[in-house]
Amino acid sequence: MTGFANIAVPPEIARGVLRGDRASHGHFFRLVSPRVLGMAWRMLGNRMAAEEVVQDVFVRVIENASDVRAVEALVGWVRSITVNECLMRLRSPWHQRRAAEEPDDRIDDLDGESRVAGESDIERALTLLQPETRMVIWLHDVEGYTHREIGELMGKTASFSKSQLARGYETLLAHWRKQDGKKIEPGTLACHS
């Protein structure tokens, strides 16, 4: 299991959140916010923007969680708010300008996070992607969204999601292979026989 599917929220906490109990909100925040922040940071490439997303998401939790019908739906609801908040920021002119001008903050700069061999290469490669492409890859391959769901989220088609996924992997693999000394130029990864 990856992404938000990893989050285990005790049912009594989830019930408390749906009831509007402030202590439960606090427990829920401690359990879920690190995932919200991790995902938002990965999508936006900027910690400050990601913390703003966390703030907006949890204000919505406090104000609107009582509208969620079942405790089982709570984490999925939070995930969908997070994705929407990230998308909204990606579309903002300010974010587009920042993304064009500044390098991303990298999560692997964090102290104390466990890293595995080769991971920082792919982390670096991720930062090379266009934000929208990175978001498609993350939603599809880590969060388990389908192409149809991603297309709907972005106001586009499933085909758009598929092509963005392929484009993203082309960049990721090219970068990865380059690290191994096997230079692959963009556009050469399609195989012919």
Next chain:
Amino acid sequence: MERKSNLEHLLAIRDGEPVDAAQVAAIGGDVQAQQLLGELTAARAALRQLDVAVPPSPDLWARIEARADRQARSRHGGQAARWGWAGLAAGVLLASGVFLLGVPESSRLAAPDSGISELVARSRVLEREILQVNQPSGSSSEQALMFRLADIDAELNGVGGDAIPLTAARRAALWQRRVELLETLRALQSTPAPQVQFAVY
């Protein structure tokens, strides 16, 4: 016969999506395609290893509670109360077309580092541009944006008994968000409503 097996097809095979049987069979005899398929699978596994939980700033929950409380009070006290500290009522503001956001000059000038100064300057430019719009729509999206701006200005000004001292990073984040919201508001005012995609806060 030439066969092209591109990344989209390989990704579909990797992900167990419906693909043409002939394509799957063809890849079975294509060493290069099989190698690429293996790399795509390995890359996905590496991506999933990047799925980290990142602890938020220690004071973030307190800020969220403070903001939620502020918003709840303004709902109970009516919308005008939300703007009260700034001396403006949202209805008047929307009806009159006067856009005066509530960040006092002292706060605007208290921008110790160049990053914030740039954001403050950008805010001013955007406010001037928004002021030139003679007929604000008064739409719910526009109102929601203004209320979020009012929340940000309240936090920048330390309004309310629950105000938490701002760190430099938080102040920068708030100014950054303020610019984003003003840019969205300007886009909303200058674009026909059906063409604007906007999520209400």
